[in-house]
Amino acid sequence: MSIHEGQQSRAPLRRDARERRARLVSSAQQEFAVRGVDASLEQVARDAGVAIGTLYRHFPTRLDLLTAAFEPRLREFLDGADAALQKTDPWDGFVSYLENLFRIQAGDRGFNDFLSRRFPDSAEIEQVHDRMCQQIEDVLTRAQDAGRVRPDIALADIVNLIWSNGRMIDATSTTAPDAWRRQLHLMLDAYRAERAHAIPEPPMTDDQLYAAMVRLSGAEEPPLPPRAPTAR
Template sequence: MADETGGTPRRARARRSDSVRNRERLLAAARELFATEGLQAPLDRIATTAGVGPGTLYRHFPTRVALWEAVLEEPLRAQLALVERALANPDRWAGVAGYLMETCGHEAERGGYLNLMTTRYDGAPRLLEIRTAIQRRITELIRRARTEGAIRPDFTTEDLLFITLSNSAVAEVTREVAPNAWRRNVELFLDSLRPERAHPLSEPPMEPGQVARTMMRPAPRRSN
């Protein structure tokens, strides 16, 4: 029961305010460390960066997946908007080239999220739904560009994935010395997609199932 000065309600409001601040600090720390260290960044480091204890983190986000759900929906929706803009471009070559340059640019930034499209989101149906929508639209983007002769006829969605992944590695090793070197790398890739530059390839593309087995990061342990 509150005293005449309303002390108990004030304490309750203060606790709620502290809880909100702690949650925001945890989300900010998670965004920072997921961007710089990857989606498997240690949870105790996220708590330390946020200036709270592990218990506070687990009260707000009992599992890593719960933290992913709070942090990753926004960047996944940004990726979905990016590919939808590419699909809406009537110039099929410009759509593919623009999408590839923008998505590689995002991952080249320190604020990008590596492995956003290649991590298993078991237990996070909303994230899975958004990523599935992204994958379907990318497949449609490549299909239309091939059908209309804007890109080489043997280029596949799986090839696109490996271009973005390889460019992430280029961006990582050149960032401190030549931060825009990734652009030249993407432009060289783009030239290789033009139909007039196409030459027979010695190996067939990987199957979607092979790519999934190769690239998908494991789901986090339940203790995380």
């Protein structure tokens, strides 16, 4: 399902309302790109030339506005991810997937935030995140099955890479905007199967990863299942 399918099923807006909505989406895209997903909605409304009440009539919650604002970025990302999965060489597909992801991440601070977090209050956004995680699993498993990526790499390791790359982008975006590419390819060497050495710490479980991403969004963290007692 498209991230906009639910919105398209609503009654059509009048022309003036469509224009106000389009200005709000454009303003939000610019504000989120510069200041991240926690950008001021009041500023978004001011930049669009409307009152804050008008913004909330079109987008009752911040998540509704995020959904609309990130539609083009998400489509670009998901299309690139699908193309990476179609590559004949699994390693090339793995590299292509990560380069596409980090290229889009580097160009938009809001999308950087979006990739790094989970939003349990929005079933629509959660569905998109689930699809993204499945793509990561697919491209990773394909490269591992071909013996190109070390077998102990997990989804959580890729998300860790997204987090660390996000901080690097924050630090270098105005001084060395392409620095992320060097860091990515250094890490790719560490992921090669022939470079594998034992790692003393296992990857986070899916539950731990989800809780960490929810925490970044500021939402209430889901309870983790009880851990088995550590052997002494």
